[in-house]
Amino acid sequence: MGSAPSSGGLSRAIVALAFALVSAPSPVAAQIQSPSQASEDDTAQSDVDPTRPVFFSIRPEFYTLAHGAEQRVLVFRTDAAVLKTQRFFSGLPGVILRFEAPVVGSDANGQHAFGVGDAYGQFLVIPYVNATKTFAWLFGTGVVLPTGTDMLTGGGKWVVAPMGIPLWRFANSLFYIKVQNFTSVAGDAARPDLNYLLVSPLFFRKMAAGWWVVADSDIKTIWTDDGRTNVRTGFLLGHGLVPGVSIWVKPEIWWGPNPDIRRAVRFGIVWYTRRAAPPAGATP
Numbered sequence: 001m002g003s004a005p006s007s008g009g010l011s012r013a014i015v016a017l018a019f020a021l022v023s024a025p026s027p028v029a030a031q032i033q034s035p036s037q038a039s040e041d042d043t044a045q046s047d048v049d050p051t052r053p054v055f056f057s058i059r060p061e062f063y064t065l066a067h068g069a070e071q072r073v074l075v076f077r078t079d080a081a082v083l084k085t086q087r088f089f090s091g092l093p094g095v096i097l098r099f100e101a102p103v104v105g106s107d108a109n110g111q112h113a114f115g116v117g118d119a120y121g122q123f124l125v126i127p128y129v130n131a132t133k134t135f136a137w138l139f140g141t142g143v144v145l146p147t148g149t150d151m152l153t154g155g156g157k158w159v160v161a162p163m164g165i166p167l168w169r170f171a172n173s174l175f176y177i178k179v180q181n182f183t184s185v186a187g188d189a190a191r192p193d194l195n196y197l198l199v200s201p202l203f204f205r206k207m208a209a210g211w212w213v214v215a216d217s218d219i220k221t222i223w224t225d226d227g228r229t230n231v232r233t234g235f236l237l238g239h240g241l242v243p244g245v246s247i248w249v250k251p252e253i254w255w256g257p258n259p260d261i262r263r264a265v266r267f268g269i270v271w272y273t274r275r276a277a278p279p280a281g282a283t284p
Contacts (some may be wrong), residue, residue, distance in 0.1 A: 043174055045246040046238055047270045048204055048214055050124060050138055050165055050176065053079030053096055054272050061266040066259065069108035073117065076101045089127040091136065098122040106152035115149035124165075138165040142180065146187050157187035159194055174204040195223040210240035214250075230256035238268075246270045 043049035047057050059075040077100045087093040102117035124140035142161035148154010163180035177199065184194040202216040214236035221229045231254065238248035248268040254261045 043204060043206075045210070045240040045270070045272055046204065046212055046214070046248070047077070047268060047272070048202060048216075048236075049174060050178070051092075051096070051126060051136065051167070053081050053098075054270055055079070057268055057270040059266060059268050061264060063264045064262045065108065066262065067108075069106070071107075072105040074103045076103075088125045091125070091127040091129050094125075096124045096140075098124075101147075104148070104153035106150075108152055111152065113150040113152035115153045117148050118154040119145040119147045121145065124163075134169045136167045138167060138176075139163070142182075144182070151191075155184075155187075155194065156191035157184035157194055159184050172206040175202070177201045193224060197221045197223070212238045214238070214248075228257060230254055230259040232261070234266075244271060246272065 043052060047054045054077070057077045059073075059077070061073040061075065063071040063073070065071060077098065079099075080097045081094045082097060084094045086095070098121065100120040102119070103115070104117035105114045106112070120142060122140060122142040124138050126136050126138050129136040140163055142159075142163065144155070144157070144159035144161065146154055146156050146158055148156065159182050161180050161182040163178055165176050165178045167174070167176035178201075179197070179199050181197045182194055197220070199219040199221075200216065202214060204212060204214050206212045214234075216234050216236070218232040219229065220232070221227055232252055233255070234250050234252035236248050236250040238246060240246045247270070250266045250268070252264040252266065254263065
């Protein structure tokens, strides 16, 4: 197990990279034809709407774990809409894909590791949307790939994570509840199996002048630990910088019996573009 850069050194490197990327010209700015088109939907600048693919995003994340352990993560995400003319039942056409690749630095039990974390892929379809386009059902699955290069940066397991999402749209607001169960199906036999449920409500509210807020939570029930349940609560503040680029910051805390994570601060840099397929009802 190789020695990792110090926590301060990695943190400075993440902040420097984030600053350089924000300062660079947006690769999708040319696709934004006008300010009105860029803001025609309330969630256009954010990356929390599961019906809207984002062009690219970067998330620096800093975690304080149980027993004094720490973890720094830099997550790269990209989405795509495919099969744009394929309709599923009476819903909206298209399949929304997501891929996330993390770089992880960990300090735990006097050991240090720095390397690639476990990648995550996901697809979603929208098989139902009501006549007023204010309610939709989304279904799909996620897959965790054991790409971690160290025991401290990855779980060593192939994981499938089917999900269902009821989603509501209101004036200037979005609310949904994601229900997703993660189950390991293969991988390193020496690593612990995974089987846990996440119930994740999220509320988005658009504010004035390109600002928005998000309140969300994860209720995590670990089936392999006699149903032990912990809760994560987060509050996000986001802002559109220029057409095509937005940023956000999000503090989070965990509470409940023996949570694996104590607290976190996460940041996001989002390069967005107009949707390839309409979301489940644009807000007035």
